[in-house]
Amino acid sequence: MTATFILASLALGASVDLNEGNFQEWKRYLEPKPAECAFEGIAWRADFYSAVVEAQEKDKPILLWAMNGHPLGCT
Amino acid sequence: MVVDLASQFVPAADEVSRLQRGTDPECRLFQKIAEQGHYAGRTQPTNTRQGTYAAAPNGVLLASANTNDPKRMADMLRRALEKWNSMSKAERLSEENPRDWASQLQRPERLYPDGGLVLRVVVRDLPREDGQRRPADWRADAWNQDFAWFRSGEMLQLLPPSLEVGATAALGEAAARRFARAHLIDTVRGQSPPYGEKAIQRAALQTEALTVTDERVRLRVTGEAFIEEEGTWAISGFQDMNNPQNRKRGVDLKMLGYAEFDRRAGRFVSFEVVALGTRWGGTQYNARADDLAPAPIGFLLSLAEPTDRVAPANWWIYGWR
Numbered sequence: 001m002t003a004t005f006i007l008a009s010l011a012l013g014a015s016v017d018l019n020e021g022n023f024q025e026w027k028r029y030l031e032p033k034p035a036e037c038a039f040e041g042i043a044w045r046a047d048f049y050s051a052v053v054e055a056q057e058k059d060k061p062i063l064l065w066a067m068n069g070h071p072l073g074c075t
Numbered sequence: 076m077v078v079d080l081a082s083q084f085v086p087a088a089d090e091v092s093r094l095q096r097g098t099d100p101e102c103r104l105f106q107k108i109a110e111q112g113h114y115a116g117r118t119q120p121t122n123t124r125q126g127t128y129a130a131a132p133n134g135v136l137l138a139s140a141n142t143n144d145p146k147r148m149a150d151m152l153r154r155a156l157e158k159w160n161s162m163s164k165a166e167r168l169s170e171e172n173p174r175d176w177a178s179q180l181q182r183p184e185r186l187y188p189d190g191g192l193v194l195r196v197v198v199r200d201l202p203r204e205d206g207q208r209r210p211a212d213w214r215a216d217a218w219n220q221d222f223a224w225f226r227s228g229e230m231l232q233l234l235p236p237s238l239e240v241g242a243t244a245a246l247g248e249a250a251a252r253r254f255a256r257a258h259l260i261d262t263v264r265g266q267s268p269p270y271g272e273k274a275i276q277r278a279a280l281q282t283e284a285l286t287v288t289d290e291r292v293r294l295r296v297t298g299e300a301f302i303e304e305e306g307t308w309a310i311s312g313f314q315d316m317n318n319p320q321n322r323k324r325g326v327d328l329k330m331l332g333y334a335e336f337d338r339r340a341g342r343f344v345s346f347e348v349v350a351l352g353t354r355w356g357g358t359q360y361n362a363r364a365d366d367l368a369p370a371p372i373g374f375l376l377s378l379a380e381p382t383d384r385v386a387p388a389n390w391w392i393y394g395w396r
Contacts (some may be wrong), residue, residue: 036218049101062129064088064129069090
């Protein structure tokens with residue numbers, strides 16, 4: 001459905017159009033798809049400090065994913 | 076495989092710039108770990124310490140890498156577990172209790188707007204009118220996200236003062252301009268800095284009450300933004316970082332959506348706004364060097380989960396204390 005809608009928009013050659021009739025289609029197009037959120041398959045704590053506290057108390061190693069830009073936000 | 080191996084760790088994701096530059100105990104522990112890792116001592120082409128680190132709570136590095144290759148990551152995790160299992164408890168735990176550091180931390184999440192509005196902002200490219208496909212690599216399907224914060228008083232600006240059908244309201248100018256500067260940015264393919272204040276030519280978010288009951292107010296949300304910035308900067312990562320040229324970048328967006336406010340709880344229970352329009356230009360790390368011409372872009376604003384407390388990427392321009 002979304003693909004059809006997008007192709008129809010392109011066929012019309014119009015600039016990007018947003019209205020009450022196509023709002024839901026655009027929303028679905030923009031939403032992240034499950035496959036795009038595979039990184040959420042790991043229960044990342046959202047800050048290093050929380051992991052340090054937990055690892056110390058549970059005697060477990062820390063796995064830290066540290067990037068320019070928060071990996072769970074904007075990288 | 077990586078997920079299984081990761082389950083044997085306490086996993087955390089975090090922003091590296093603050094960790095590698097900060098002076099609080101959390102940052103100092105990271106710096107101790109990073110200076111044993113894959114980018115230890117590196118200063119060129121940048122001094123970033125980004126990557127994935129496996130470490131003991133006392134800061135002993137187990138293994139590290141900067142890779143998105145699953146095989147290399149799995150290998151790194153196996154090596155880390157092997158080292159961990161060879162260490163005694165005394166060799167891997169800290170003599171300090173990290174809970175004692177809490178009052179010293181300088182994390183931006185301390186500014187989280189409890190009782191306010193937190194939106195997840197997703198951004199991605201739209202199909203192109205001329206049928207020109209996007210590149211045949213990761214850039215074709217790239218997307219990004221960020222979190223936008225509004226304090227309670229700003230959130231309530233979106234509610235019409237007289238709660239009756241047809242009544243209107245608008246986000247205050249300061250919050251609207253801040254939102255535009257910090258969040259209506261082309262980060263589809265990678266990080267890009269916030270706009271300067273002068274770049275915001277129009278930024279507005281309005282509401283109109285569609286239905287009103289004792290419990291809920293349903294709102295139509297509309298808005299627009301026109302942002303254009305000129306200056307001198309690089310657009311090709313490390314390649315032109317020492318030879319920046321005069322550039323322009325910007326967006327021209329229209330917004331439409333719906334939101335529902337729970338009057339008794341005093342909070343939004345749904346918020347879905349789409350912003351569509353055109354972007355142009357590029358910045359050092361947003362991978363647009365060969366895609367500078369105007370092209371369509373879309374943003375989706377929706378309620379963040381209460382557990383999503385990650386700070387906005389450009390939190391410092393909020394000016395919150």
